[in-house]
Amino acid sequence: MINGINSREMILEILLEIEEGEHSHVAIRNALSKYQFLPKQDRAFITRVCEGTLEYRIQIDYIINSFSKVTVDKMKPAIREILRSAVYQLKYMDSVPDSAVCNEAVKLAQRKGFYNLKPFVNGVLRTIAREMDQVRFPQKEDDLLKYLSVKYSMPEVLVTRWLEAYGEETTEKILADFLMEHPLTIRCRTYLNSKEEVIKSLESQGVHVAPAPYLPYAYSISEFNHILALDAFIKGKIVVQDVSSMLVAEVADPKKGDYVIDVCAAPGGKSLHMGDKMEGYGTVDARDVSQYKVNLIEENIQRTNSINVQARVQDATIFDQDSELLADVVIADVPCSGYGVIGKKPEIKYRVTPQKQDEIVILQRTILDRAANYVKPRGELIFSTCTIAKEENEENMMWFLNNYPFKLESLDPYLPEELHSETTALGYLQLLPGVHKTDGFFIAKFRRK
Ligand SMILES: C[S@@+](CC[C@H](N)C(=O)[O-])C[C@H]1O[C@@H](n2cnc3c(N)ncnc32)[C@H](O)[C@@H]1O
Known part of the structure; x- marks a missing residue:
């Protein structure tokens, strides 16, 4: 408890907000910015427990359901989140003693008005703390889908899609990568600043800077409290x-001039x-x-x-008629x-519905249809998404090629050699987490005929 603020209570409020539909990074940021005086250590603890509880939710629920008579989906939301975040700490955070995790969870249940559920919370958590090693997780040989879903905490519907699209080995790489911590990447604006000067500025504020893969002006940064406090960020150098x-x-x-x-x-x-690539000339609308x-x-x-x-x-x-056939890019x-x-953004995986998937493809095609009209003759259209779903990527790309006067153009002249492949030579690139050293991302380059 610091200045009347209990970190576990904050964690509970954040997790409940995410359950109600808020983005995890927004819920965490909003809660932390309300209590700016919280020490760095507490902020890190709150962030880790919230993110970890969310990342491992399916696995955590599996553990709870192995020991609780009441299954997770039948619990009151607050009790469910208290248990989930406590189990995350028990399984993944050695720095907190098990007894403290259980005591704090029981106290929190009481503070939230669930006096009569104290024995339940206490019983479930102490059993889990004692018998965590005995949980019988699904085995790969018995049921690959369940094994991957529980081990990597990914809904079966997504695991199934990726097994079909990418096969077992690649799917497991993707799933494992989603659970790994990655440092933040920044783009150094080299057209206005020297990289050396920017790195010096970051390092003088205690930031650890390392080259990021694929591009000479990309860096990974870590060991800083808040990006907004970094001089290089404030001055727009990164x-x-x-x-x-x-x-x-x-x-x-x-x-x-484009x-x-x-x-x-x-x-x-x-x-x-x-805008930076055009060195201040031309216009980006x-x-x-x-x-x-x-x-x-x-x-x-x-x-x-x-x-x-x-x-x-x-x-x-x-359709914006004023832009018809005007753009170079x-x-x-x-x-x-x-x-x-x-x-x-781990909450994305729990919010998937087939209906949303269909709607998003329709929206993408509508946007591509309008966007195509703005490209001048022999101008280019770059289509990109931050997903690994074939219907949003390759299938949309093929639909576009079949219906519009555009052709694909090779990406190879613009990509580092290690990213060259059969598809980049044709004009598109699917980046996969765990296979490539980036987020999952799709890029296709079309040129108007
Ligand atoms: C993937 S994000 C774009 C990220 C951005 N290009 C960047 O690099 O920072 C997709 C964006 O599409 C916007 N969007 C969604 N529907 C839209 C619409 N009908 N018209 C224009 N933008 C839309 C969203 O608001 C969101 O900012």
Whole structure:
């Protein structure tokens, strides 16, 4: 307990908020920003327990259901989250003694008004603490699907999809990678700043900086408290961006003076990168569906002083006649299922429905249809998603090629050699977590005939 704030109570509130539909990073950020005085250690503890409980939820539920007469889905939400977060600590956090985990959970149940459930919480947790090693997890030889689902805490519906699409070995690599911790990656804005100077600035603030894979201006950073406090960030010398996302501007390869339309631009990562590649010349017209989203782009334009990027509200599903055949480059980084970033946003895996999947493909095709109209003759359209779902990627790509006057163009001249493959020579790239050293991501490059 610090200044009346109990970290386990905060964890419970955050997990309940995520259960109700909030994004995990938003729920955690909002809770922590309310209590700015919390020491670094407590912030790290709250973040780890929330993220870990979410990441391992299926496995944790399996453990609880192995010992509790009441199954997890029948429990009251608060009791369920108290148990889940306690089991996460018991299994994955050696730094907290088991007895403390159990005592704190029981106290929290009481504080939340569940006085009569104290013995239940106490009984289940102490049994789990004692008998954790005896849990009979599904075995690979008996039931591959259940084994992968419980071991890597991934809903069976997703495991099934990936087994079909990518086979057993690759699926297991993807699943394992989602549970690994990855440092944050940044793009150093080398057209305005020297890399050495930026690294020096970061290191002078205690940040650990290491080269990130594939691109010479990409770095991994760790051991810092908050990105907003880093001088290089405040001064717009770096942009937070996954390397997969940086590859979009590489592949687009815009020329100084180009007119670029980014139809789904918020918060602006790829738009700013395109602007930098054009070294302040030309125009990047960064659009998104709402004022709220456009404000996010604006903030980034201002922070980085990106003079050739402008933001505005424009629904990408509505044809903008004024843009017809005008753009040298159109970026369609469309909304998607987000399966490629489950490692960063674990709640995505629990919110999958077949209906959502169908709707997202329709939305993507509608956006691609409008975006195609903005590309000038012999101009280019870059289509990208942060997912690994074939219907959103390869199938949409084929649909587009079959219906529009565009052809694919090789990505190889723009990619590092280690990413070259049969498909990149044709004009598209599917990055898979655990196989490639990035998020899951898809890029295709089309040129108007
Ligand atoms: C994958 S994100 C874009 C990320 C962005 N390109 C970047 O690099 O920072 C997809 C974006 O599509 C936007 N979006 C969703 N529906 C849209 C629509 N109908 N029109 C325009 N943008 C839309 C979302 O608001 C979201 O910002």
